[in-house]
Amino acid sequence: MSLEVIEIAPERDRTPTATLVLLHGWGANARDLASLHPLLNLPDYLCLCPDAPLPHPYVPGGKMWYDLETEEYDGLADSRDRLCQWLDGLEAKTGISLEKTVLAGFSQGGAMTLDVGAHYPLAGLVAMSGYLHGSIEARAKFPPVLVMHGRQDPIVPLSAARQARDRLTEIGATVAYEEFDMAHQICPQEVLKLRQFVLDNTQN
Numbered sequence: 001m002s003l004e005v006i007e008i009a010p011e012r013d014r015t016p017t018a019t020l021v022l023l024h025g026w027g028a029n030a031r032d033l034a035s036l037h038p039l040l041n042l043p044d045y046l047c048l049c050p051d052a053p054l055p056h057p058y059v060p061g062g063k064m065w066y067d068l069e070t071e072e073y074d075g076l077a078d079s080r081d082r083l084c085q086w087l088d089g090l091e092a093k094t095g096i097s098l099e100k101t102v103l104a105g106f107s108q109g110g111a112m113t114l115d116v117g118a119h120y121p122l123a124g125l126v127a128m129s130g131y132l133h134g135s136i137e138a139r140a141k142f143p144p145v146l147v148m149h150g151r152q153d154p155i156v157p158l159s160a161a162r163q164a165r166d167r168l169t170e171i172g173a174t175v176a177y178e179e180f181d182m183a184h185q186i187c188p189q190e191v192l193k194l195r196q197f198v199l200d201n202t203q204n
Helices: 030-034 076-088 090-094 108-117 158-170 188-202
Strands: 005-008 018-023 045-050 101-106 124-128 145-150 175-180
Touching: 005 030, 018 030, 018 090, 018 108, 018 188, 030 045, 076 090, 076 108, 101 108, 101 188, 108 124, 124 188, 145 158, 145 188, 158 175, 175 188
Parallel strands: 018 045, 018 101, 101 124, 124 145, 145 175
Antiparallel strands: 005 045
């Protein structure tokens, strides 16, 4: 039930003060979002990039959290269980509390972030070009959320981001929302917003 994870430690002689977990999208793998690390300029942070557990049917070396080509999202329950089990043991493994951990994801990884992250006392959740799987319930304490999306996204429509924002706001979450003139991608302005969100929610 374990996940393969790329671990990027803080710069030499620095003790990690917080953790950033990045979940990749459909058909990518952990290396995809690990490439963001040098751009984020978070030298005191531990960065963890898990591989989704399922092989992608068409992309060699690609992974997926579940099958987007099935109405039932085949594999979602298993991936959810694996990600939850990994998060359950994360604090003991890293020595960093979940209250100092931000969970972020792109596209399908953003959907997994909102799905699973809502159940943990995390410092924050970030969905980039993501969406909600379905219903999401109100919780006594919901992590702050940053939702970011491209106005020209041909893969996940902008309406999905707006629906996620509205639903999260309805159930009492604190939601920051940003739109960018881009397609299904991560732009430099988005990286800056992600960095600031991480800093704002872990340095207290």
